[in-house]
Amino acid sequence: MLRRLAHSIFVLLGLSVLVFFIARVMPGDPARMSLGPRAPETVVQKFREELHLDKPIYVQYYYWLKGALQGDFGMSLFTKRDVADDIREFFPATLELIVFTGIIMSVFGILLGVASARYANRWPDNVVRVFSYLGICTPAYVFGILFLLLFGYILNILPTIGRISPILNYPRLVTGFLTIDSLLAGDFRVFWDALKHLIMPGLALALGPMAQEARITRSSMTENLQRDFIALERSQAIPERRIMSRYLMRISIIPTVSVLGLDFASQLGWAFLVELIFNWPGLSRYGINVMLHKDLNAIVAVIMIIGLMFLVVNIIVDVIVGGLDPRIRLGAERSK
């Protein structure tokens, strides 16, 4: 674990160097873009000096790293405030959305995969298969638009935009998750309202990966059903339900968990179109906006957050997988 963490630091450092330099070679003058095309040149030049853009690129990186190690990512040219403040505000919104999405895609994905494997080549399996193909082929934003039209317009039963209805107040923010913070504040009305706002964007993001996980789970379970130990357990009259839930599922969901981790971390970058459609004030949408505005400080910070997310999730996945199948954990320890 310590070695993994040490490696992660080097990975993040390398990522920061890469992103930092790429952002600076993109065409466009960030100072001019931030101040507008009509700002006097003297003002723009002063701003360039404040951003150290007049210095060599390695000096700029030094200033950035020095600040980043103290939690100061500089000023956002897009929002005109500290990037750290932006991340503090927008990251929890996206994290809440992708956690909700993660719960849907993992629970339903695995359950559908199990059902599909149990009733292999019968109608439940065929239904799940069709659903899987649709889910995998259809982009999340298409689902978002469809849900908006169906639930927001035709049926008019779900809210269209934002995290909370205009008539309600935000609760005192502790975690930044409106659902958790409202429960902590004892405000169930806000809790249900926040949950309702999560449904459409969460489902839109979840359906694709959920379909993928269902397929992987089905495939893995079907393959493992042919294993000798399953035949042995059946011969010993162990109930089928117990075989599926206790013995088979445990080893079969290992590939699913691995892919789930990647899908979960990826949502941080993929969610921007869904966030745009539902006017969700999240990090993903912020990330796209800062890239379009060549907001150097914010670009690096957002990509570092996404990179950190991948690293953390991979570590968690490794731990879970090691717990599900101790042979993997022991094998890794022996190879050291």
Next chain:
Amino acid sequence: MKKVLYILCILLLLPAFAVFAGSAEKQKKAPEVKEEATPAPAVEAKRELRVTFSWPTYIDPSVGSDFSSSSSFVNLYDSLVYPTPSGAAKPSVATKWESSPDGMVWTFYLRKGVKFHNGDELTAEDVAFSMDRLVTIGEGYGYLFAGRVKRSEVVDPYTVRFHMATPYGPFLTTVVRLYLLNKDEVLAHVKSDGTYGEFGDYGKAWLLTHDAGSGPYKVKDMRLEEYLLMERFDDYWGEFKPNAPDEVKYIGTTEPVTIRTMMARQELEISDQWQTVEALESLDAIEGVDIVTMYLGTMFYYMMHTKKPPTDDVHFRKAMAWAIDYGTVLNNLFPGSRMAVGPVAPGFPGHNPNLTKYTRNLDKAKQELKLSKYYKDLENNPVEVHWIAEVPDEEKVALLFMSNMADIGIKVNIVKTPWMSVVEEMGNIDMSPNIVTVFVAPHFAEAGSLLDSRYHSKSANTWEQNEWLQDPVIDSMLEDAIATIDMDERFETYGKIQKKLDDLCPSINLFEQAQKHAYQASYIDWPAVYGDKIPVMGYDFDARFIQVYPEKKK
């Protein structure tokens, strides 16, 4: 396995429960009361005006200058003067004003008893501070005054004087953009580690999400990536229409599906101007929703490089101007747009209508081409057109242009170019292509705004001029016009400049852009829909003149 199915069913029911538990709220008729507010009357529905805008919005009047920011300034702040449809200024916080004969000193006399949102009275000290802050920061509308206003002077609590560096004729027109901040409130919120010396950050961080204004509305809540919510200021000195909204919300989205859904659910009163033709048609199809078209003087130009072959030849340029199919552009590609006559929008204050009215005339085009030095070698003198990648509709015009030019033997190459690359190219005379297609909006409500920013030599290396005109006669005429205090004389000079540009033909002036909004015609009364529109960005969204009738909602 049945257990699995049971679990699946329960999990599916949970969101449904959340939906219906929340739906119960819809049964209530009375508006929800927030904890700190006094209980609202049981029957009267809240008058709210919700408008979508392209984001971000900067509500600091020394920082923002785009459409959403300008619209917010109009509601949160006051200016010394208020614009009229003719471009002239009428009294606002200033009841009268005068300038010295040489135009070097402007004196404004203030209205007494104007209150800021925190209860302080607006005085000359605040006006002087606002100008100094705007010029020092230099962002937003600061460019209108930087280098022109030398210093501000407080004569007495209700008299402020501006000393100019040079005579500036349009000063009264531009002072519309000097929004007045409460000096004490701003200074109470400065961060000491800013870059403005004793003024720290000049309150920029605080003013991102708060206001220090005296306008008809004040900030209730500002969420940087979501919305700006403003509430009515009951102690406002000026006029409110009887059914003006109690709350105004600017929502940061331009997604067509989202807007269509909100419009249909009557959760949105006015849409942004960035909806496509198809999106506007589907909005128009919603019962009770209509489309309004506005013109704010924004022009679409084919800016021709006058120093690069073959567009360095005036006859070549005129030939192209005569060959374009303007009808298709106006009727099919940008429906609702107005045909341009000259480089300034028709009807814009100071426009000269007596200029060449270009139409598609291939005979005239060929006649002009024959006079060109490139006539005999068109094959080796192609024209390169760069259109802006972020505006997909420009490609259609570029393709039409290519086809039209082929009719007279001119070869055209069209290149899709990202905006950032276009700005970089236009900063260098050798890198600038033959033609760049750009929308340009005026800075203030006079023809001189576009003429100066488009054709003076000082703008030759900016995104506003690809022509590289660098004509000393035009420069001199522009400088004379801008220095002329008398409006009629100034407009006369503008007319002469436009005539000269007509002879030079440095640009193909395609059309004045139509700005279209969908709005709830069934329950809002918006003056912009009828009557004269104010040709200053944001003023048609002055919410105190927009009336909302929630009782007429379905």
